[in-house]
Each structure stands twice: as C-alpha cells, then as structure tokens.
Amino acid sequence: MEINDERLAPPQSKATASAQIILPCSQQSISATAEQLAERMKMHDYFSHGKNVVHVVMEERISTLDPICAQLLRSESERFGELVRWSKVKDGDMEYAKLLPSRMRSDDAQALLVAIHQRLPKIRALVNFPPLRADGSVQRARYDSETGLFCTGPFEVADVSVAEAKALLGCEGLLRDFQFQSKADASRLLAAMLSPGLRFGPWAQATAPFPLNLTEADKSQSGKGFASEMIASLYGEHMSNISQQGKGGVGSFDEKIQSELLKGRPMVCLDNLRGTVDCKMIESFITARGAFSLRAFFREGSTDSRSHVLFATSNGIQMTEDLANRALVVRIRKQPQGYRWHRWPDGGVTGDLLLHLAANRAQYLGAIYAVLRRWIEAGMPINRTEHAFRDSVGALDWMVTMVFGCPSLTDGHDEIQQRQSSPILGFLREFGEAAGEGEYYASDFLEGAEEYGLSLPESVAKRMDVGGPPQALGRLLSRAFKEGEGISVDAWSIDRIIKPRGDGGGGGNSKTYRFTRILERSPREGWNAPGEAAL
Numbered sequence: 001m002e003i004n005d006e007r008l009a010p011p012q013s014k015a016t017a018s019a020q021i022i023l024p025c026s027q028q029s030i031s032a033t034a035e036q037l038a039e040r041m042k043m044h045d046y047f048s049h050g051k052n053v054v055h056v057v058m059e060e061r062i063s064t065l066d067p068i069c070a071q072l073l074r075s076e077s078e079r080f081g082e083l084v085r086w087s088k089v090k091d092g093d094m095e096y097a098k099l100l101p102s103r104m105r106s107d108d109a110q111a112l113l114v115a116i117h118q119r120l121p122k123i124r125a126l127v128n129f130p131p132l133r134a135d136g137s138v139q140r141a142r143y144d145s146e147t148g149l150f151c152t153g154p155f156e157v158a159d160v161s162v163a164e165a166k167a168l169l170g171c172e173g174l175l176r177d178f179q180f181q182s183k184a185d186a187s188r189l190l191a192a193m194l195s196p197g198l199r200f201g202p203w204a205q206a207t208a209p210f211p212l213n214l215t216e217a218d219k220s221q222s223g224k225g226f227a228s229e230m231i232a233s234l235y236g237e238h239m240s241n242i243s244q245q246g247k248g249g250v251g252s253f254d255e256k257i258q259s260e261l262l263k264g265r266p267m268v269c270l271d272n273l274r275g276t277v278d279c280k281m282i283e284s285f286i287t288a289r290g291a292f293s294l295r296a297f298f299r300e301g302s303t304d305s306r307s308h309v310l311f312a313t314s315n316g317i318q319m320t321e322d323l324a325n326r327a328l329v330v331r332i333r334k335q336p337q338g339y340r341w342h343r344w345p346d347g348g349v350t351g352d353l354l355l356h357l358a359a360n361r362a363q364y365l366g367a368i369y370a371v372l373r374r375w376i377e378a379g380m381p382i383n384r385t386e387h388a389f390r391d392s393v394g395a396l397d398w399m400v401t402m403v404f405g406c407p408s409l410t411d412g413h414d415e416i417q418q419r420q421s422s423p424i425l426g427f428l429r430e431f432g433e434a435a436g437e438g439e440y441y442a443s444d445f446l447e448g449a450e451e452y453g454l455s456l457p458e459s460v461a462k463r464m465d466v467g468g469p470p471q472a473l474g475r476l477l478s479r480a481f482k483e484g485e486g487i488s489v490d491a492w493s494i495d496r497i498i499k500p501r502g503d504g505g506g507g508g509n510s511k512t513y514r515f516t517r518i519l520e521r522s523p524r525e526g527w528n529a530p531g532e533a534a535l
Contacts, residue, residue, distance in 0.1 A: 019081045020099065024108050027086040027097060033108075034115030040080035041116065047123035047150070049264060050291065050302030053116055056126065056150060062238050063126050063152040065264035067301060070109040073116075077104055124148035125200070125307030126264045128236040129361075130155045132201035132369045136376050147204040148304075153236050158366035162374050165367035166404055169193060174230065174353070174364075177342055178223060181331035181490060184411035188330045189215070191396040191409055193231050196309050197368045198395065200266060202376060207289035207306065208391035211328040212270075212282070214312040218433050218491065222334040224313040228269045231311070233357040234364050239311070241271040254281045258296035261285075261303050270312040275455040276423075277317050286310065286326045316430045317420065318457070324421040325388045328409065331416070331490060371403050378402075386410050416490070423457030424476035425489050430454050432492040432515045439497070439514045442473055477513075491518050 021036050022028045045056040046068070053073075054065040068076060077083060085102035088095050104112075121143065130139045130151050138157050143150045160168070167173055171186060174193070180186045192213040199210055217224040225241075232239035240260040244253050258281070260268050270282075285292055288305035295301075312327075319327070343351025346359035357364060375381070375398060382394035383401065387410055400406045419425040431445055434452035446469055449456045460472040477496075480487060486495040495514045 020084045021077060021081045022099065023083055023085040023102055023104055024111070025086050030108075030111050030115055034112050034119060037077055037080060037112065038116050038119035041120060044079070045150075046120055048117050048120040049123050050294075050304070051117075052301045053113060053120060054123065054264070056123075056152070062265070063128070065123070065126065065262070067262070067299065068113070070106065070113050073109045073113050074104045074106070121145055122148050123150050123264070124304045125266050126150050126152055127200055127266050128153035128238075129365055130157060131204060132197060132372055134202040134204075134376070136373050138369070147200075148307075149200060149204060154362075156362040157369060158363040160363060160366035160370045162370050162403060165370040168364060168367040169371075170404055174234075177335070177353075178227070179333045179335050181218075181333060182407075182412055184407040184409065184413070185329075185331045187400045187404075187406040187409050187411070188213075188328055188413075189227060189332075190400045190404060190406065191328065191393075192227075192311070192330065193234060194368060194371060194396055194399055195392075196231070196235055196237075196266065197372055198392070199306065199309055201369075201372060202380065203392075203395075204306075206391075209287050209289060209305070209326075209389055210309060210392045211387070211389050212286055212310045212312055212323070212326055213330070214314065214327045215330045215332060216314050216316060217332050217334065218315070219334040220315060222315075222332055224315075224332060225271065227330070227332065228311045228313060229354060230357070232267050233354050234361075234368070235267075236358075236361050236365075237267050238265070240265050240268045242268065243271050244273050244277075254279065255296040257281065258294040259299075261292075261308060262294050262296060262299060262301050264303070264307070266307060267309055267311065270310070273312055273314040273317045275317065276458060277319050277323065279323070282310070283320070283322050283326060316426060316433075318423055318426045318455075319420045321421040324417040327417070327420070328387070328393065329413065329416045329420070333491070371399055374403055375399050383408070386414065415488070419489055422480070423459065424473075424480045425487075427454065427457055428480070428494060428513075429489045429492060432489070432494070432517075435515070437515050437517055439512045441510075441512055442470065442477060445473060446470065477511075488518065492516070493518055 022033060024030045024033050047054055047056070049065055053068040055068060056063060057066045083102055083104060084099040086097045087100045089098040123143070124147065127149055128151070131147065131149055132138055138155070139149065139151060140155060169175070169190065175186055175189060178186070178189065195210055195213060215224040215227045228239050242253070242256045242260060257268065257270070285305055290304055290306065291302050292305045293302045341351070344353050344356035347353060347356040375395065380395065381398050382391055383397040385394045385397050385408070387393040393409055397409045401408055419429060427445070431448055431454060434454060435448055448454065455461070456469070457476055459476065460469050463469045463472050481496045485498070486493065493516045495516070497512045497514055498509050501508050501510050
C-alpha cells in the first residue's frame, strides 16, 4: 500500500530541513522546488538575463555573466543544500514517505530552469562603477532592481566641481596628448567619454539609441586604441576588444560580437576595422531599443541593447550608409616624432595615463558626474542636431557646448559620414595619407594600392579583366568630381587638373589629381563658445 502523506515521515531537525532541497515528485511541485532554489540562488548572485539564468562570476579578474543550462543546474543546485526526494520506505507491513538523497533528473532540470528564471531578479548589465541616478544620487547597493544594473566595483566617487571637471577632462586634462583633425573631433571624444555615464546613469531606462563611437586615425600607432582604453579605465571597466576576421562561419566577426554581448560587459570595442564593413547585426543592435536576440558559438540568449556602449577603431574604413549614419566619428592624427608626452602623477616611472586613472578613478568619475549633474539641473536639455540619433547626441551636444564651451558634435560630421559611405572618397583619403602631397594620375592610384597595401573600392577590385579596374576607377572619380574640380577629404584638398596632352598623339586631355594637406589649427585654440566655458 502506497501512502502519499509526508506527515508520516520521521521528524527532522529544523537545521537539517533548511539545508535540504526537495526535488519534484508526487508530493512536491516543480514550483515549490523552484521557489526553494531561487531563494538560495538570489543570495549567490544568480539572475535572470534575457532568456537565460546567469551567474555573476569572475573570469580572468573580470566579472562576467555565466549562463546556466539545464545540465549545469543539476550540479549547481548541489551548492545550495542536500538534494532529497520523497520516496516510499517499507517498514515491515507499513509503507511511509521519507526524504532520501537523490539526484536531479534531466527532465526536472529543464522544467525547473524555466520556473527559476521567472523567480530571479532581472539583471541588465554588469558595471564596475556605481551609476549616477536620474535624481543626481549615486547607486550605493551592488544591485539596483529598478535599473537592473549590478555594480561589481568600488563605490568611491569624489565630490568635484564643474570647473574642476573641465580641467580634468578637457584639452588641458585627459585630451592634452591627442592631436585632433578639428576642434569638433575633440568635442566628439569628450562625448564618447560621457556616453557610458549617461547611458548607465540618468538614462538607464531611456530607450534612445546611442551611436557607435568610432575613433579613426591617420596612421598606425596614433592612439586610436589608447583612446578607447582611456575611456574604459575612466570608468574602471575592461574594454572587450573584438578583431575583424573574415565573414560568416563559426568564429565569425558577428559571432564574436554576440558572444561578448552575452557576457553582459557594458563596453565592447570593434578593434582596428579595415576595408569594407557591412554588418547588419551591428546596425540592428545599435538601433534596438531593448531586448535583442543573440546566437553565438552554439549558445542562444538575449540582452538589452541599452546595456552596452559600442566603440570602434580604424585607420580608415568604408561603411554602409546605414552604419555611417549610426556612428559618431573622432579623427585623430599621429603626433610628430619627438613629441614630449605628458608625465602623469601616480603613473609610475613612465608617467602612464592609465596608471594615473586607476589611482585617481574616484576623482575622474566625480568629474563625469559633475557634468551630468549640471545637465540634470538644467532640466536634461537636448540640443537640436542633424545626427540620426537626435536624443542621445543632442543631450551630449548640450554638455560639450554649454559646459565645456566646445564646438558642436555635428560640426563637419556630415562630410565624414559621406566619405565613410563613399568607396572612392575613403580610398582617396587613405592614398593621401600613404603617398603624401603630390600630383598623381589615376594609374598611380592602382599602383599605390598594391604598393601601400590599400583596399581598392569593391567595384574596382572585383574587375578581373585587363581594362576593367581603370574603367571602374575612372567612373568613381568622375562621380566624385562631378560638381567641380576640387574636393576636400578630411586633411586633404584634392584638385583635379585637366590639361591637353602633350604627346603629339592627336589631342585629348589628361587628368591628374593634386593632393595638398590642409593646415590644421590646434583644438586648444578658441574653445570659448557661449555657455559656461568661463567657469
């Protein structure tokens, strides 16, 4: 005779009962077991992240979200108590129910994982800095249920004035060793520095998309990668760098990006992009306003697109028009040979900036928050801007123009976007940087591409017939110069010169292209735009 009454079980001590987890059976529902497990998992930093149950763990000294699958739950659950199940025990002629040690079955684990997911608190992202709330206060708990942000780092934030913030962050502070193509490029790097503070702070729950922060250099070793490292260090974060390697297949660029996003880290950098970048996944992710499905290396899940800020570095790329419209580009130039770099206090024997930031993070984070608080006090204004992301770029534009007195973020930015989405303009810029000033024939462009390792426009490179590449290149050049004989591409003025042939071959004209470098002014000059620049 089967007796399904747990009241007939031998009495147990409260200590023993509290350490036990009763697995599903006829006397124990899946919901009851899931409730037991969820309550104990909450105390050990388990959360619901998108479609997954995740655990906050340290991976090579970096906090990350480790997804828990059904098979892993079978062993993980043993950490929280003794797994037992009601079983029939026979004592002579009498049968009664008794809790006996047991293992979690695979089918139980599948059902429990779904039920546990519904009972755990939701996490959006891991951050290594305490975010600034919309009311100007700083998050003081590790986990904020309202924003879903989990702070894994220290909570120290110094009290810094706006005037001090300008000195710490501006061109006499963190930006002092960067040489920018224009003053507006310095504005855009300032905006990239403020973006994480805004996205994970006052606008933690806003749906406004944020742009891809692209730092573009004229030459190798100009500091484009260092700029993204500096921003990450400013917040005490580790920048997840993803290199571009081929298209499609296991381990593809798309999958690498999605894998890093699934880990929950807030800052991801697409490092040293080259050639033509056509990634629909990135375009979709940047414009998403919340949940975004991901699949990488046989794992599936989702993340909140608002929980990440994307960065990228390049020496010059061609983008699709859609991706170019989603970017905010900073152009930097390599410092001349012999340039004397600033030696930062607390930066070790070399005066390293990253060591200085690590030693003074509370002060620099306080500087970021001083700027954000001034924006909050002003009513969170949004400047009118021509950028596709009007809200986020408009808010950042107010900060850099009204607090720092810098030029608008969109000054000259349309021309940059046109060049990045134009195959020929991007190529001409790269050719100028490689070959330098001079007068060149179209044939020199083809020879220079091979000599300097430049990527020809796709319509030119794919022509395999003998006369195909010159013809395709000629058509692109004709379109580029259709409105006049001269164009400007970043630091280069390019004039098309048409003159009669002098070879006695029966007339006709020859065309050459004269490259002249445009002289730049220091971005430190004239930064006194209307607003609070005099603070």
